[in-house]
Amino acid sequence: TLNDIWCDNMSGKVIAVGTAAPTPFLVSTNGGVNWIYDIGTGITTTIYGLKMVNANTGYASGSSGKMFKTTNGGLNWDSVSFVGATSTLYCTDFISVDTGWASGSSGTIYKTVNGGMNWTLQTTGITSTLYRIDMVNALTGYFIGSSGACRKTTDGGTTWTAQTPNYTSTLYWIDMKDVNSGYLVGIGGTLRRTTNGGANWDTVLTPISASQYSISFSNMNTGYVVGASGYTFRTSNGGTTWDIKNSGSSTINAVYSKGYDSAFIAGSSGMILKQYNALVGGITWNNNSPQKFSLEQNYPNPFNPVTTIKFAIPHTAKISLKVYDILGREVEVLFNNVEFNPGTVTYDFDGTNLASGVYFYSLIANNSLIETKRMVLVK
Template sequence: MKIKFHKICFVLLAVFISFGTQLLSQVNSPWKWVHPTPQGNTLRYVKTFNATTHYALGYSGTFLKTTNSGTNWFISTNVFGTQENNQIYAYSGWFFDQNVGLAGGETGKLARTTNGGLTWDTITTGETGIIYGMHFLNANTGFFSTSTGGNIRKTTNGGLNWTAISTGASVALYSVFALNPDTIYVSATLGNIRYTTNGGTNWTIVSTGASSTLYDIKFKDAMTGWVCGSSTAIRVTTNGGLNWTQTSTGLPTSTFYNINYASGVTDADYVYVSGNSFYAFRSSNYGTTWDSVSLAGTQTYVSTQYSLDRNGNNMSSVGAFGLINTSTNAGANWTAHNSLGYSGTLNDVWCDNMSGRVIAVGSAAQYPIIVSTNGGSTWNFGVSANVTGTYYGIKMLNSSTGYAVGTTSKLAKTTNGGMNWDTSTVYSTATTMYNLDFANTSTGYISGASGRIFKTTNAGANWELQTTGITNTLYNIDMHDANTGWFVGTTGTIRKTTDGGSTWTAQTPGTTSSLYDVQMFDANTGYLCGLSGTVRKTTNGGTNWDTVAVPFTASLYMLSFSDVNTGFIAGATGLTYRTSNGGSVWQVLNTSGSTTNGIYAKGYDSAFAVASSAGVFKLYNPLTGGITWQNQIPEKFTLEQNYPNPFNPVTTIKFGLPKAAKVTLKVYDILGREVSILFNNTDINAGTIAYDFDGSELASGIYFYSLIVNNNKIDTKKMVMVK
């Protein structure tokens, strides 16, 4: 029901799609991607080692790898630590071999792996901007560039320590390339590059002749190099960057993000640029002319390609929505490894059972309603080919009959479980309608913009506008029966009717923040949620709404309770909460995807969630554990001894916060090396937090864990891992 951004993709085919079997190992989240698969976070970096082995990095701290040509995928989203209520995107990377590599991301975050991405150690960089670019001369000496401050950083020990080098101006630097330790190039905005020939003591600014942002810079040798960026800003130099010539023969108007120079291959001395949705482009004459390389292969949808790599005849390309395609014959043919069949924002979801029918609604990309009949294993993307516009809410009365509402007063109805939809117009004035509820098979209500509530008493054949007395946007409505119900909306709006909508009485939720959802279990008991972590509960029909404390202040968009005590709340940046005792204790379960707009729970261990960027997630019989927050407020900051101790492989670390604070919780080995980040300067509300730490990737031995609150160390304790 929320309006979120969505990226436009280009459709090649939109019908029933069943993809080849992919064995997915999603290691650190109980939520599993069921669309797209193997995962849907945007990928910004790719490395090809050989015909079977490819690594990628992307949004939400995603690391993705295959060692058998895509038959199996290892997926982790803890490159920069565990996802809680915030997510750190990876924008750059560098792998020295299949074991050792680096990932650069937002807020100056840098992580290093020495075991092929199974675990990552955080490295302090001293930067606060996005690490956009990275380049190494060898296993020791390398550089990265950032979005703020105009600095690059240099390492001489493989990325363990970094020294700042100022380029002389506070500008965003999108890419860095070094010919040697003294000769370094960076690309920036306004079509400019900067270079130094004395290791950064002095810098020269050179205009490439474009006015665009330059996203990448690469050199073949000391003389020949290229830049690429927005508005087809591709330029070539043949004199070490002193002068640049536009080269666009054979190129479409597009933004290009990545340059790859493939030296020493057998077919030609190619340079590639990527960024276009359909093609990469290559030149065999160093940029004078360009030929297209079709990347789509068997891909149903295509979108922006952010990174391309070539190693011999083996190639890979990655992009938005987790797109990843590979080739083993120098790009002549491509295999798609991502099952993207829908490219819009999904707003609401319903399921019959966890292995049966699932229906999700969202923006029209290509069509606004998608259906699975086998618990998300395969999807039918063409069931709503006759339906136009964006849809925000769905209400199924049973496994066959249901309704969906959306923009321009449009209503869609199905009587065969979502396989066909008939559309009608609810109101003559175009109105965005956000959600609906039915008290019985005949009587239903719709909530929408401009304070409008619509009512039907004949199963949707006709709708009447009701008088609410307000013009606020009304995001959700919940009817206990044909007479009694509630709606919620902007500026803390909540109203109740006891006469079938003829009159609506204002209630006081104790907040002026937007309220996005309300769910009542009977005439007395229910919950609502909204902006900035707002959760309220009533036990007297809304006469009073009591605050329900939650761990974080992230906005919450939808509730789904299977009974009065057991349920989920979904919200921003992939956040979901789960409770089994009416909100006294919450478990944090981040999907590691984008903003979670809708959720539908069948029970404590069974739910589907949908998100922006086409994400559908499934939680089904997950392992217990993770992060649990309880509204028990201690008198002071405390860190308890883990239990059990010794442990193998899971132990619980508990700490208490007397007030809201920024929390960091880290694990170190006996040499003081950081081995895991459990919380990373995370805003957490007052309460008692239990973190189930999984040490299965650690060797037996002594470890220490430290709690840091508001940059002050509270305590450090010892624990022992025994395998």
């Protein structure tokens, strides 16, 4: 399992970190085309957090209070002295090669100002597990964690003030674009957005009601969300509409993107994917408010080989969308019991693998048939 990932578009370097066996570090120097698998052999620490300050220098945090540092783009990792830390460190964040923080179990946060040579324990005032810390600059930053923990510092971590994202379950990731604006995600499809420094957090619906584990926004409008559903969501308008891509994996733990057109994702079973504009023209979810379930006629019809299927969901429901041949045999499953939030879904169905003929597509919500329509594939 991989827990975090980073890429540098200029140099082509990609680094992924995860479980210790056979090695917690994977590195590519050509944009993910090839990977070096024998880095960190002998390190038995599971790595959860990764922060590259630049293309050469970075830090990784993991189990048993262990920290590691690289100065050559991830090709070698040296152990960082960490006196007193024994609990898991789920995240690390650095604003320079010298100044950084590490957070983890039991509400612990440590700070260094000399590149990891020495660390100071900071007081957070809570005992929740802290899954992510995001420092915007030397003074202002945020952390999130279990039981809806969310706090902010404006003095470099000396003191932390409680924020109110109005959520009591676990929060897994926070991505602040500046001292005032950013997003956080967590259990149950939670996506919250602030534009006033955490004073208020507004709910932003995502297409599928599943736990979200990671986000990566290049600005407040454009970003990616991934999680337990195995789907990647991408927006360019702050969450009004989302492009959807199925990764084929059961769980995605991390996403890293510096722009709208591409992203690296990492997750269960050592999965790493680089996503391009393939998200465009596939599946789109619109955050509107339909009054009832509906399934529209595909267009164009007849088609060859791509046609658009559109359906509406008035409330959260487990959705299946299936295609059958003229004999009633199931030939394609587009969605299978996926829990969608309310909205309108547009699906570009590709019939390349099917023969010419008459087909039927059915929308099923919570195991009840909503509607079936006829379409004709002509090659």
